[in-house]
Amino acid sequence: MLDFASAYSNLTTSTPAVVNPILEVRSRDGSILYQKTGQNLKIQIIKPGIISLIWKILSDTANRIPGWENKFTVSGLTYALKT
Numbered sequence: 001m002l003d004f005a006s007a008y009s010n011l012t013t014s015t016p017a018v019v020n021p022i023l024e025v026r027s028r029d030g031s032i033l034y035q036k037t038g039q040n041l042k043i044q045i046i047k048p049g050i051i052s053l054i055w056k057i058l059s060d061t062a063n064r065i066p067g068w069e070n071k072f073t074v075s076g077l078t079y080a081l082k083t
Helices: 002-012 048-059
Strands: 024-026 032-035
Touching: none
Parallel strands: none
Antiparallel strands: 024 032
8 A cells, every 4th residue: 555655646746755654663661662753755756747747648538448438537627547
């Protein structure tokens, strides 16, 4: 699941946040071994132009599987869909 979140995060913005769901790790006696800091590390993975191109390709209904065009159509909404 984290791999999917990371992949989709990389395709939505040019500087995606690192996905790290572990907030805290404690030992048996309750002492904190690890605590996530408030920093959100962001690095540019994919150029913004490439993200825009992928978005346009995935949002084009002509690129979808035949018969699926109408199942995922929402009037007035443009969205990318991986089928």
